[in-house]
Amino acid sequence: MGPYGEAAIALPPAAVRADWGLPRSLLPFLGRLLHHAPRLGKLSGPFSALMNPVVQDPFLRNWLNLLCFLLSGLPAHSTSAAEMAFMFAEWYQPDVVLDYPVGAALPRRRIGARARKAGRSATVGGSRCRDLGGEESSSRGALENGGGDRARKAVVSNLSIWDTLALLPPDTLPPAFRQQRQQTPECHSFMHLHLGIDATDLPTDLACHHIVVNDWALGVTAPQNVILISIPSVLDPTLAPTGKHTIHVYSPGNEPYDLWQGMDRRSAAYSDLKAARSEALWQALERVIPDVRRRTEVTLVGTPLTHERFLRRHRGTYGPAIAAGQGFFPGPKTPVKGLLCCGDSTFPGIGLPAVAASGWITANTLVSSPQHLDLLRAINLYE
Numbered sequence: 001m002g003p004y005g006e007a008a009i010a011l012p013p014a015a016v017r018a019d020w021g022l023p024r025s026l027l028p029f030l031g032r033l034l035h036h037a038p039r040l041g042k043l044s045g046p047f048s049a050l051m052n053p054v055v056q057d058p059f060l061r062n063w064l065n066l067l068c069f070l071l072s073g074l075p076a077h078s079t080s081a082a083e084m085a086f087m088f089a090e091w092y093q094p095d096v097v098l099d100y101p102v103g104a105a106l107p108r109r110r111i112g113a114r115a116r117k118a119g120r121s122a123t124v125g126g127s128r129c130r131d132l133g134g135e136e137s138s139s140r141g142a143l144e145n146g147g148g149d150r151a152r153k154a155v156v157s158n159l160s161i162w163d164t165l166a167l168l169p170p171d172t173l174p175p176a177f178r179q180q181r182q183q184t185p186e187c188h189s190f191m192h193l194h195l196g197i198d199a200t201d202l203p204t205d206l207a208c209h210h211i212v213v214n215d216w217a218l219g220v221t222a223p224q225n226v227i228l229i230s231i232p233s234v235l236d237p238t239l240a241p242t243g244k245h246t247i248h249v250y251s252p253g254n255e256p257y258d259l260w261q262g263m264d265r266r267s268a269a270y271s272d273l274k275a276a277r278s279e280a281l282w283q284a285l286e287r288v289i290p291d292v293r294r295r296t297e298v299t300l301v302g303t304p305l306t307h308e309r310f311l312r313r314h315r316g317t318y319g320p321a322i323a324a325g326q327g328f329f330p331g332p333k334t335p336v337k338g339l340l341c342c343g344d345s346t347f348p349g350i351g352l353p354a355v356a357a358s359g360w361i362t363a364n365t366l367v368s369s370p371q372h373l374d375l376l377r378a379i380n381l382y383e
């Protein structure tokens with residue numbers, strides 16, 4: 001993957017923008033792109049086109065398929081080769097580790113505080129946007145608490161494409177555009193098991209991350225076949241009281257929403273289905289901690305409905321299931337003047353690398369070409 005990794009990072013996302021300034025911002029990287037030109041064609045297709053001719057070992061093929069699924073929600077024949085090459089390039093940088101953010105991800109109030117300190121953006125914590133509607137074809141944001149205003153320059157939505165569409169009144173978008181985006185294929189949703197357990201006498205070398213594949217023959221995308229386990233308190237003891245562990249077990253993007261659609265979350269049928277569908281998660285965890293049920297003091301089961309509600313994502317989906325070579329992620333532009341998008345519906349990959357790249361591209365698009373080049377100089381990507 002070495003040469004493909006180099007080709008995938010020959011053009012940094014920082015240099016990309018979605019307007020006529022693109023040729024100018026690509027110019028400094030043209031030499032590198034031409035050097036890697038022979039590999040760029042394959043990078044635009046699925047990862048299987050790279051893998052199939054050279055990887056025959058069944059375990060390695062399964063493992064690479066699993067990596068694809070964990071990154072994109074799709075197996076190797078649908079995952080972008082560029083995305084995998086980019087990730088390989090990252091993984092094999094010196095001192096890189098795949099691990100857990102000690103202290104947990106940045107708390108929301110600190111993100112708000114940072115945005116305020118930067119002084120450039122209004123923070124609207126605590127109130128949902130109810131309408132991104134365009135007046136006179138330009139975007140504004142209206143909040144559920146009655147606030148909101150017309151944006152001077154732009155409104156950027158990082159909601160999933162389906163959630164963004166739901167905030168745009170019918171007449172703001174050309175019907176063909178709405179229909180085409182609404183039909184974006186979806187990854188499945190999640191089952192979650194959040195536990196607090198008694199950690200007495202557990203092995204001191206208990207690992208944080210575990211991946212259980214129940215049956216390779218079923219394929220990595222089969223419902224409940226791949227289960228992920230994190231025990232972050234083994235790395236960061238502040239996440240649990242002394243002598244306890246906190247555990248998150250989940251089925252990553254392989255729980256069909258249709259099984260849950262329309263259920264009453266207070267009904268007995270819902271409780272029964274929760275118990276039945278969380279059983280696979282318990283069984284996976286028992287491979288790591290055999291007596292975990294006896295140790296458990298706190299149990300919270302999340303379903304696709306929980307995921308939809310708390311993460312506010314359409315049908316609790318992991319994200320768009322746009323197969324490499326069969327469709328394109330749309331990038332930031334929309335037909336509504338001043339409304340741009342970023343996030344995992346706009347850039348291939350799902351996950352934070354894709355989201356960060358998409359945010360960067362959207363931000364670049366909002367500044368002038370000279371400002372963009374100044375930024376590239378400031379971060380030493382261009383002299």
Ligand SMILES: Cc1cc2nc3c(=O)[nH]c(=O)nc-3n(C[C@H](O)[C@H](O)[C@H](O)COP(=O)(O)OP(=O)(O)OC[C@H]3O[C@@H](n4cnc5c(N)ncnc54)[C@H](O)[C@@H]3O)c2cc1C
Pocket residue numbers: 127128129130158159160163190250310311312313319342343344345350351352353355
């Ligand atoms: C269990 C799980 C594990 C994962 N693990 C990893 C991992 O290890 N590495 C990795 O890179 N990625 C991982 N991902 C994927 C990653 O979390 C997502 O791809 C990423 O969060 C998507 O970012 P986003 O900004 O596009 O969308 P989101 O994170 O969905 O952000 C959209 C935000 O908008 C808010 N919102 C929705 N509607 C409104 C409204 N009307 N008004 C105001 N706000 C609204 C939502 O509450 C949400 O906070 C994981 C995802 C899950 C579910």
